[in-house]
Amino acid sequence: MCWKKKLLSAVTAAMFCVSLTVNVPTVQASGSGLIGSVAGTLLKGAAMRSEVRKIVKEVNNTPQGQAAIYQKLSEKYGVDESPENKELLDKIMSTLTKGVAAVDPTINNMPYKYFVAAQDDLNAACAMAHVMMVNRGTFKALPNEDEIAAIVGHEMGHGQKNHGVKSLEKQVNNQITSGLLGAALGGGMLSSKIADIAVTHTSAHKDKKFESEADSLSMDYLVNTPYNIGATAAVMQRFVEMSIGKESSKLTAFFRPSDHPDSARRRDACAKKLFEYSGKHAQAKDGVVTVNKKTFMKPVAAENMSGAERSYFVLGNLARAYHDGQNKNEATVKNGSVMLGNQIIVTPADGDEDAQVLADRLNEIK
Numbered sequence: 001m002c003w004k005k006k007l008l009s010a011v012t013a014a015m016f017c018v019s020l021t022v023n024v025p026t027v028q029a030s031g032s033g034l035i036g037s038v039a040g041t042l043l044k045g046a047a048m049r050s051e052v053r054k055i056v057k058e059v060n061n062t063p064q065g066q067a068a069i070y071q072k073l074s075e076k077y078g079v080d081e082s083p084e085n086k087e088l089l090d091k092i093m094s095t096l097t098k099g100v101a102a103v104d105p106t107i108n109n110m111p112y113k114y115f116v117a118a119q120d121d122l123n124a125a126c127a128m129a130h131v132m133m134v135n136r137g138t139f140k141a142l143p144n145e146d147e148i149a150a151i152v153g154h155e156m157g158h159g160q161k162n163h164g165v166k167s168l169e170k171q172v173n174n175q176i177t178s179g180l181l182g183a184a185l186g187g188g189m190l191s192s193k194i195a196d197i198a199v200t201h202t203s204a205h206k207d208k209k210f211e212s213e214a215d216s217l218s219m220d221y222l223v224n225t226p227y228n229i230g231a232t233a234a235v236m237q238r239f240v241e242m243s244i245g246k247e248s249s250k251l252t253a254f255f256r257p258s259d260h261p262d263s264a265r266r267r268d269a270c271a272k273k274l275f276e277y278s279g280k281h282a283q284a285k286d287g288v289v290t291v292n293k294k295t296f297m298k299p300v301a302a303e304n305m306s307g308a309e310r311s312y313f314v315l316g317n318l319a320r321a322y323h324d325g326q327n328k329n330e331a332t333v334k335n336g337s338v339m340l341g342n343q344i345i346v347t348p349a350d351g352d353e354d355a356q357v358l359a360d361r362l363n364e365i366k
C-alpha cells in the first residue's frame with residue numbers, strides 16, 4: 001500500500017470525531033510504519049502540511065470518505081438494533097435536516113450518514129464527512145425527543161462548520177511546527193501520531209468557541225422545526241443537575257457535565273439567545289419564568305424533568321410566540337394548555353398553578 005493510502009487509512013481510523021466524550025478510548029494506529037516505510041520519502045514542513053490537508057479534505061468531502069468513516073465508526077462502537085431508537089433517530093434527522101437546510105443549504109451537498117451506537121453512556125459524536133452517531137444511552141437518559149434533537153442539532157452544528165477538521169488540522173500543524181511529526185517520520189510513527197492528535201482533539205469540546213457556536217446553531221436549526229427551541233438550554237440545565245447528582249460519575253461525558261460551571265455558562269448563553277429571540281420579553285432564571293420582567297410561573301418538577309429544566313421549555317414556547325407575533329392575541333386555555341394565540345406555552349402538570357390562572361396572569365403582563 002502506498003504511503004498516501006496508509007496515511008489515508010490512518011486518518012480514517014482516527015475518525016476525527018467531534019465527540020462529546022471525555023474518556024476517549026485509545027485509538028490503535030493501524031499498520032506499522034507509515035511515511036517511514038515509504039522508501040526514501042521524507043516529507044517535511046510545508047509539503048507535509050499540504051499532504052495532510054489534501055488527505056483530510058478528500059476524506060471529508062467525498063462519498064467514499066464518508067462511507068469509510070461510517071464503516072470505521074460503526075465497527076468500533078457497534079450499531080444498536082433497536083427499531084424504536086432507529087425510528088426516532090430517523091425522524092429527528094429528517095426533521096433537523098430541513099431545519100438546517102433553512103439556514104445552511106450546503107447540507108444538501110452532503111447529507112448526514114448516521115446510526116445509533118450500541119453504547120450505553122449518554123453521548124453523541126459527529127465525525128468528519130458528516131458521519132454522526134448517537135449512543136443508545138442518550139435515548140434512555142433524556143426525557144424527550146426535543147432534548148435529543150437539541151443534542152443532534154449541536155452535533156450538526158459541529159458538522160456544518162467543520163469544527164472537527166479545523167481542530168484536527170490545527171493540532172497537526174502544531175505538531176509539524178514543533179517538529180513532532182517531522183521527527184516521527186523516520187520512526188514510522190506517523191499513524192499513531194495522527195491517531196494521538198485525533199484522540200486529543202476529541203476534547204475539542206474544550207474549545208469554548210466551537211461549543212458556543214454549536215449550541216447557538218442547534219437553536220438556529222430548532223427554530224425551523226416543530227421542536228421546542230428551549231430544548232438546548234433545558235438539556236444544559238439537565239447536565240448541571242446531573243453533575244451535582246449522585247450519578248455524576250456515570251454521566252457521561254456528554255457536554256462534559258462534570259464541568260458544572262461550563263454547563264451553567266452554556267445554559268445561560270442559550271437562555272440569553274432565547275431572550276433576544278423573544279424580542280427581550282421572556283426570560284428564565286433559577287426556575288422562574290418571567291415575561292416583561294414580571295413573574296409568569298415557576299414550574300414544578302414533572303415529566304421526568306426538574307422544574308428548572310421545564311422552565312426552559314416554557315421559555316422556548318414564549319420566545320417563539322413573541323417572535324411570531326402571537327403575543328398580539330389573548331392568552332387562552334385550550335385542552336388544558338395555556339396558549340398565546342396559536343402557540344402552546346405550557347401544559348400545567350400536577351402541582352403547577354391552574355391553566356386559567358396562568359393564562360389570566362399572562363394577559364396581565366404580556
Ligand SMILES: [Zn+2]
Pocket residue numbers: 018020154158205210211214
Ligand atoms: Zn460539542
